[in-house]
Amino acid sequence: MxxxxxxxxxxxxxxxxRTFISALLEVNGYQVILxxxxxxxxTMYFSYVPDLIILDLGLPDGDGxxxxxxxxxxxxTPVIVLSARSDESEKVRLLDLGANxxxxxxxxSAELLARVRSSLRSYRHSSxxxxxxxxxxxxxDLVIDYDARRLFINDEEIKLTQTEYNIMALLSEHCGxxxxxxxxxxxxxxxxxxxxxIKRLQVNMANIRKKLGLRPGDNKYIVNExxxxxxxxx
Amino acid sequence: MxxxxxxxxxxxxxxLIILGVTFFISIILQDILTVQEHITTVFxxxxxxxxxxxxxxxxxxxxxxxxxxxxxFAFTFPYFAINFIIPENFISALVMIVISLMxxxxxxxLKKWQxxxxxxxxxxxxxxxxxxxxxxxxxxxxxxxxxxxxIVDSYDSLSDDVKKKMVIGIKEDSQxxxxxxxxxxxxxRIDGGGVKLIKSPMSLEELADSVILKFxxxxxxxxxxxxxxxxxxxxxxDAMLIEQVILNIFENAVYHADGMTHISFRVYLExxxxxxxxxxxxxxxxxxxxxxxxxxxxxxxxxxDAKRRNAGIGLSVCSTIINAHGGSISAxxxxxxxxxxxxxxxxxxxxxxxxxxxxxxx
Numbered sequence: 001m002x003x004x005x006x007x008x009x010x011x012x013x014x015x016x017x018r019t020f021i022s023a024l025l026e027v028n029g030y031q032v033i034l035x036x037x038x039x040x041x042x043t044m045y046f047s048y049v050p051d052l053i054i055l056d057l058g059l060p061d062g063d064g065x066x067x068x069x070x071x072x073x074x075x076x077t078p079v080i081v082l083s084a085r086s087d088e089s090e091k092v093r094l095l096d097l098g099a100n101x102x103x104x105x106x107x108x109s110a111e112l113l114a115r116v117r118s119s120l121r122s123y124r125h126s127s128x129x130x131x132x133x134x135x136x137x138x139x140x141d142l143v144i145d146y147d148a149r150r151l152f153i154n155d156e157e158i159k160l161t162q163t164e165y166n167i168m169a170l171l172s173e174h175c176g177x178x179x180x181x182x183x184x185x186x187x188x189x190x191x192x193x194x195x196x197x198i199k200r201l202q203v204n205m206a207n208i209r210k211k212l213g214l215r216p217g218d219n220k221y222i223v224n225e226x227x228x229x230x231x232x233x234x
Numbered sequence: 235m236x237x238x239x240x241x242x243x244x245x246x247x248x249x250l251i252i253l254g255v256t257f258f259i260s261i262i263l264q265d266i267l268t269v270q271e272h273i274t275t276v277f278x279x280x281x282x283x284x285x286x287x288x289x290x291x292x293x294x295x296x297x298x299x300x301x302x303x304x305x306x307f308a309f310t311f312p313y314f315a316i317n318f319i320i321p322e323n324f325i326s327a328l329v330m331i332v333i334s335l336m337x338x339x340x341x342x343x344l345k346k347w348q349x350x351x352x353x354x355x356x357x358x359x360x361x362x363x364x365x366x367x368x369x370x371x372x373x374x375x376x377x378x379x380x381x382x383x384x385i386v387d388s389y390d391s392l393s394d395d396v397k398k399k400m401v402i403g404i405k406e407d408s409q410x411x412x413x414x415x416x417x418x419x420x421x422x423r424i425d426g427g428g429v430k431l432i433k434s435p436m437s438l439e440e441l442a443d444s445v446i447l448k449f450x451x452x453x454x455x456x457x458x459x460x461x462x463x464x465x466x467x468x469x470x471x472d473a474m475l476i477e478q479v480i481l482n483i484f485e486n487a488v489y490h491a492d493g494m495t496h497i498s499f500r501v502y503l504e505x506x507x508x509x510x511x512x513x514x515x516x517x518x519x520x521x522x523x524x525x526x527x528x529x530x531x532x533x534x535x536x537x538x539d540a541k542r543r544n545a546g547i548g549l550s551v552c553s554t555i556i557n558a559h560g561g562s563i564s565a566x567x568x569x570x571x572x573x574x575x576x577x578x579x580x581x582x583x584x585x586x587x588x589x590x591x592x593x594x595x596x
Contacts, residue, residue, distance in 0.1 A: 086419065088474065106412055195435055199468050202437040206466045209439065216439055216460060217446030226444045226473040227434060 005031040006120060009050035011041040011067070012082065013059050017105075021054065024109050025116070038062035045071065052120055054112075055099075056082045065097055072098035078119040078177075082107075088227035092180050095229065100177045118176040118233045137172040139232060142212075142221055144172050153212065163188060164208050167201075171222070171232040180229040205230065245288040249297055252287075256280040257304065274326045277301040281330045285337035289345075294334035302327040366547065367418065374407035409452065413485070417551045420478045424558045431558050433470040438462055438501060438508065441473055445480045446499075453488055459498040467501075469508050469579050475555045476579070482548040483512045483575045491516020491573065506582050507561075513574035518567040527565050528553035552577070 008030045012018045015036075022032040033048050035041040038061045045053070045067075053071070057064035068079055078100040083090060086104045094102055100119045103112055137144040143152045149165055151158050160168065166188045171179060181201055182193035191197055205224070214220060223231045260273045281301055285294030305326060381400035385392065392400075424431060442462055449458065480499070487497050494516030501510050519527060528549050549565075556563040556577045563577035 086416075086474075087423075106408070199435045202435065202440060202468060203466050206437050206439045209443075216442035216462065217450060217458070218443075219447055224440050224443055226436065226440065226477060 005029060006051040007031045007033060007048060008116070009033045009035060009041070009044055009048065009053045011035045011038075011053065011059070011064065012056040013037060014056070017056075017082075021112065024112065028113060030116070038064070038067060041067055042070075050077065052116060053077060053079045054082060054116070055079055057094075058084065065094065068094070068097050068099060080115050080119055091225070091228045092182070095178055095180045096182070101231070102178070114233075118231075121176045137175070139172070139175065139221060144169060158211050160208065160211060161204075164204055164211070167204055168208060171230060175232045178223075178225060178229050178231040184229065241289060245293050248287055249284050249293045252280050252284050253297060253300060253304075256301075260304075260308075274305055277305050278326075278330055278333060281334045282337055285334045286341055290342065291335065291338040294338040295331065298327075298330040298334040301330050363421075363547070367414065370414065370547070371411070374411050377407040378404050378411075414547070416478060417482070417547055420475055420551055421554060423472075423475065424554060431472050431475075433472055433559070435468045436471055436473040436476075438467040438469060441469075441471075441477065441480075442499070442501070444473075445477050445484075448477070449481060449484050453484075456488060457496040458484075459496055461498065461500040463501065463503060467503065467508060467581065469581050471559060471579055472555075476559070479552045479555050479577065480510065480512065482552050486548055486575075487512070487514040487516065487573070491518075493517055494572070503581065504578075506580055507578040508581050509576060509578050511574060511576050513568060513572055515568075515570070515572040518571060519565060519573045524565060524567070528563065 008025055010018060010021055010025070010032055012021065013036050018034060018036065022034060025032045033044050033050060035044045038059045041055075041059070044050075055064050055068060064081070068081070071077060071079065079098065081094050081099045081102040082105060083094065083102050084105045091102055101115045103115055135146045137146065141154045143155075144150075145152070146169065149169075151160055151165065151168055167184060170184060170187050181198050185191060185193040185197045185201055189197060189200075205222075209222060212221060214222070221232060223233050225231070256276055256279075259276055263273055263276065278301075281294060281298045284297040285291075288294065381404050385397055385400055389397075439462065442460065446458060446460065449456070484497055484499075487494055491514040494514045497512065497514045499510075499512050501508055503509070552575075553563050556579075559579055561577055561579045563575070565573060565575050568574055
């Protein structure tokens with residue numbers, strides 16, 4: 001049974017942080033592989049092929065974001081970045097480099113576990129490909145029928161505009177991954193993201209949330225990260 | 235660069251206006267009152283005024299030259315000719331230039347001195363902030379260090395109950411520390427060497443969503459009543475900072491509004507502004523504190539009451555952030571009991587561009 005557990009590679013140079021994260025993950029049924037510097041992380045990554053990587057950026061022998069781009073060359077293994085900086089531009093940069101999500105230090109156990117679960121889900125989802133003919137996306141009571149381009153909640157159809165549907169379809173294809181404004185704008189409008197486009201995206205999102213019956217503070221289906229982007233999550 | 239050019243345009247305009255008025259007065263003096271011997275005095279006064287109002291030496295000296303030429307050419311004998319041979323003309327020219335130089339030197343010095351004073355005050359503010367913060371940090375650090383070392387040193391002799399209680403204390407106090415660090419980061423974000431605030435469009439609904447989630451996570455037991463417009467409102471802002479403002483005001487109510495049973499968060503539009511209104515039904519704010527409630531960290535008073543710490547810095551961070559946005563913030567007591575905090579942000583050029591009806595339903 002041990003062999004069926006998810007393998008998580010934890011790259012963190014601070015011993016105290018490493019201790020508490022690995023304890024937390026193991027208690028919750030994950031198998032943890034530890035690395036405390038860049039070189040070790042590379043070796044571990046290639047020899048163990050982990051299901052998820054938790055990556056701290058400030059490593060003693062190299063920038064963690066280099067490892068991220070190295071992994072992303074031909075691999076979609078989800079990466080959660082641990083970052084000490086909280087400004088939006090840094091978050092956007094990491095997401096655009098291919099990180100699935102980020103957790104800003106300091107963080108609580110619940111927060112980290114939620115990100116781990118949702119990143120692992122995104123991996124599972126993309127591997128069973130919801131875009132096959134007859135493909136459906138299911139998230140709690142929300143269902144997207146990709147062939148019919150329709151969205152249902154509790155079997156009741158929610159009437160979306162073309163654009164609104166496209167946004168939801170995109171988010172669902174990357175369920176569990178934080179999608180930046182620019183990634184969404186490029187995919188949905190095929191335009192370069194500027195202020196006007198971001199406004200347009202926000203207006204569409206506001207309408208989508210209204211149609212889905214979400215009030216501000218309802219933490220359901222869509223998570224919004226101020227100034228960064230959106231994520232569909234369980 | 236742009237500011238520099240604007241300053242020159244402003245200075246030049248001021249100079250031309252003053253010269254124009256002077257010229258007009260001189261014509262009245264000469265033609266109507268026929269007391270032209272005072273015209274030179276009027277021009278001397280103009281030179282003084284220009285040197286006083288404009289920046290640097292350039293415009294004062296320019297005015298002096300123009301004044302000399304105008305007086306010489308138009309208002310003294312021989313009319314409509316430049317003539318410096320007459321000693322009177324020569325002397326008045328000299329006087330004007332000397333006055334312009336001296337006044338300019340004096341005003342420049344005064345301006346520099348004022349800048350130094352402002353800089354000094356900012357330094358003092360920073361020092362006060364540092365002192366207040368370091369003092370405030372000690373209490374939670376005492377809990378964290380004390381409890382954890384107690385657990386490590388006497389792990390076996392402490393009961394599970396006590397250990398759990400201590401760990402909960404550690405968690406609470408570290409959360410408080412996180413809040414403090416967020417506030418300090420917000421200040422550096424604004425105060426970082428005069429870096430201008432970067433405003434980006436943000437929908438009010440999304441802001442509210444994020445704020446409410448964060449607040450609920452920390453204080454799940456508090457009843458929040460939300461009232462925001464149904465229509466989509468986009469406001470240009472630094473969203474992380476405005477989120478911090480709202481959270482600070484919420485938290486202020488949690489800490490200080492004794493007897494509070496709910497907090498209400500209301501946003502409405504008034505002309506070009508979005509007004510954010512956060513009120514509670516607690517004990518209200520003492521009259522003596524109300525006037526200075528937003529400059530908490532400047533005051534030297536220190537509270538020993540542990541629950542009341544963090545009082546100052548949160549709200550002063552709020553006012554710093556709102557001022558940097560060009561908005562205004564105020565606090566008052568409600569007649570029905572409780573306190574209300576209000577701040578405004580300009581909605582201008584937030585809602586102008588998109589025709590939302592371009593897309594039809596599928």
